[in-house]
Amino acid sequence: MRKITLAFLFLTFALIAGVVFAQATRNVCSQVYEENKETIQAYDSNGNGKIEKEELDKAVNDWLYQVGKVSDSQLLGLVKFSYLGCTGPVSPSPVPSPSPAPSPTPVATLKVISPNGGEKWEAGKTYEIKWSQTGLEGRTVNISLIKFDYVCERVCVLRIPLIFGSWCAKHDTRCSEKNKSVIPIAQDIPAEQGTYSWTIPGGLNEKARYYVEIESFISTPLPIPPVPTTTASVIRIADRSDGPFFIISPVKTLKVISPNGGEKWEAGKTYEIKWSQTGLEGQKIGIYLDQYCLTPGLKCLVKNIEKCVAPERKLLAQVEADQATYSWTIPQELGDKRCLCFVLIKQDENIFDRSDRWFFILPPDVPAKGTLSVATNTVGVNQPISVTIKAEDPNGLAKVCLYRAGWECKPCSIELPTCTQTFTFTESREGTYKYYGYLYGRTTDGKIEPGTWTDPQSVEVQVTGAPPPPSSPSPSPTTSAEVAPRGTISVSPAVALSVRNQEITVQIRGEDPNGVRELRLSVSPSVVSAPDHQCGGTTSCSSEWKFNATSFRGLGMVKFCGQVVGLKANGTDTEVVSTFPACVYVIVL
Incomplete structure (x- = not known):
């Protein structure tokens, strides 16, 4: 009885083993990699037809795969596949003899470094897309922009049933990425380059979420035993940003x-x-x-x-x-x-x-101008020669100069718009002498202008050994020519700070050969008084008026105007003229 039982068990084991080994060899027709899994299309070597698509775990070695369902029967264990490169069901073929395992395919990787999530890149600017790689030297990569619409929806998270329908007691907003689209950025970039300068185009949706995806393709030869030939399998190596980044409109x-x-x-x-x-x-x-x-x-x-x-x-x-x-x-x-x-x-x-x-x-800067004149064009040796330069410049004059054997200059008053200087000298030899006039005005901000020639530029004097001709009679000392008075007005500073109690100084200068009687100052608006200054008939007179800026607080701008009261030749009558300029202004802060 024991021998019969053992024989039965042995026969059963042999039958099962026969089934296992009969079903344990499959022919592989194609192989496609999908992330960490492999999809195998296999065909029964006994001609049973195409086996359905199978999700296989990682290879135990290069030829053995652990599988579950095979066709319609359940068979758990190790199934051995041989590479045949077919594209459909195949006729039964002999089980190939074992061959040496092929050398492993080199490992290739890609990793996106930037942008990798959270960045805010501005449209119109240029940024660096960066990546790292191994095993892709000599190959190229393609770079794409992956865009998702970020859609938010209001959903009910707590619903209470009622007799008729239900009532939502609590709502929540849930957002998700939808509507994927792919926008090519660059193609066939050397993989080992590791960086690509990308100028972000305009018109991209600011509310969308973006990823950068970098991919490369490898053609790997696959051995076909026992025939000594190969067929190619294309492997896709890819990576994208770990998280979304954002494209924003440029800040204007x-x-x-x-x-x-x-x-x-x-x-x-x-x-x-x-x-x-x-x-x-x-x-x-x-x-x-x-x-x-x-x-x-x-x-x-x-x-x-x-x-x-x-x-x-x-x-x-x-x-x-x-x-x-x-x-x-x-x-x-x-x-x-x-x-x-x-x-x-x-x-x-x-x-x-x-x-x-x-x-x-x-106001535009008016260049200085002047005249050059000589008292007489013929003089005797060692007789005085008088050359006069008259200059004017609304912004003031620095100096006037005369050239004969060399330059001789005389200063002018910066406050006055006119300047008259006479140069007196003699010549010890007979001959014709030429003298040149030059003058220097000032700019509106008080700087000295480049010099300019007088008009005429030069005068000539003939020096002879004979005594000079008699001059015309001069006016009687008892009579005086009628000369109009003149004067100037200036103010400092041009901008005054009332909060600091700054002092404003106004100065008037007057001249009159017949005598200056008084100087007058008027202030507008009339918030302060400015008494007249009595000069007592002197030929020149000046006076200063001082004010505190607080007196003009809130007025914005204050105008000061000046007048000179001169005497006529008879010493009794007066003549009133305005200063030059007639008025000056101060801005009060």
């Missing part, structure tokens, strides 16, 4: 650089208006001049002038924002106004900038 800004406050620009000259910008490349901007013009008696603090005076706005130009500079020639008429000026640069109602503080446009 404008900033005025010059003029930005305190500059003194002169009418008639050309200056550079400068600015900086971001995000406005290729777009038009407008350049404007805002002028807040002050008038005497204006009841407004200068620092608050925008609240009580409407600006005079003028469009200067429309240019490209990225031009960054504009050459502006200031019209002459702008120098005649007394205004606080600002430059406004504007793209639209939300993107603009203006000078931080006001700047000034001054």
Whole structure:
């Protein structure tokens, strides 16, 4: 009985083993890699037809795979596959003899480094896409932008049943990535390059979520035993950003650089208006001049002038924002106004900038001019020669110069718009002598101008050995010529701070050969008094008036005008003339 049982068991084991080994060899027709799994299309070597698609675990070795379902029967264990490279069901074929295991395929990897999640990249700018790789030397990669719409929905998370229907007691917002789209960035980039400069195009949705995906393809030869040939299998190696990054619209800004406050620009000259910008490349901007013009008696603090005076706005130009500079020639008429000026640069109602503080446009600088004259063109040897230079400049004069054997210069008063200097000398030899005149004026800001010649540029004097001809009779000492008085007015400082109790000084100088009787000063608006200064008939007279800036607080601008009262030749009658300039102004802050 025991022998019969053992025989039965042995026969059963043999039958099972036969089934196992009969079913344990399959022919592989194709192999496709999907991430960490492998899909195998296998065919029964006994011609039973195509076995359904199977998800196989990792290979135990190069030829043995652990499987579950095979066709319609359950067979757990190790199934051996041979590579045949077929594309459909095959006829029964002999089980191939074992062959040496092929050498393992080299490991290839790709890893996206940047952007890898959370970055905010600005459209229109250039960024570096970076990656690392192994085993892909000599191969290329393709770079794509993966876009998902980020969709948020309001869902019910707590629903209470009712007799008729239900009621949602609590809602929640849940968001997810939907509607995937792929946007190519670059193709066939050398894998070992490791970086690619990408300029982000405009028009991308700011609310979407983006990933960078980098991929490469490898063609790997697969052995076909026992025939000594190979067929190729394409393997895709890829990686994408670990998390989404974001593409945002560029930040648009404008900033005025010059003029930005305190500059003194002169009418008639050309200056550079400068600015900086971001995000406005290729777009038009407008350049404007805002002028807040002050008038005497204006009841407004200068620092608050925008609240009580409407600006005079003028469009200067429309240019490209990225031009960054504009050459502006200031019209002459702008120098005649007394205004606080600002430059406004504007793209639209939300993107603009203006000078931080006001700047000034001054009247055009009038060059100095003068004349050259000689008392007589013929003199005797060692007789006095008198050459006179008369010069004028509204901004004041520095000096006048005469050239004969060398240059000789005489200074002028900076406060006076005119200057007359006479050079007296003799010549010890007979001959014809030529003398040249030159003068130096001042600019509107007090600097010395380049010199200019007199008109005429030179005069000639003939020096002879004979005595000079008799001169015409001079006026009687008892009579005086009628000469009109003249004078100047100046003020310091031009801008006074009332909060610091700053002192304002006004000075008037007067001249009259017949005598100066008095100097007069008027103030507008008339918030303070300025008494006349008595000169007592002297040929020249000067006086100063001092005021505290707090007396003019809130007025904005104050005007001071001067007059000189001179005597006529009879010593009794008077003549009143205005100073030069007639008035001066002070801005009170």
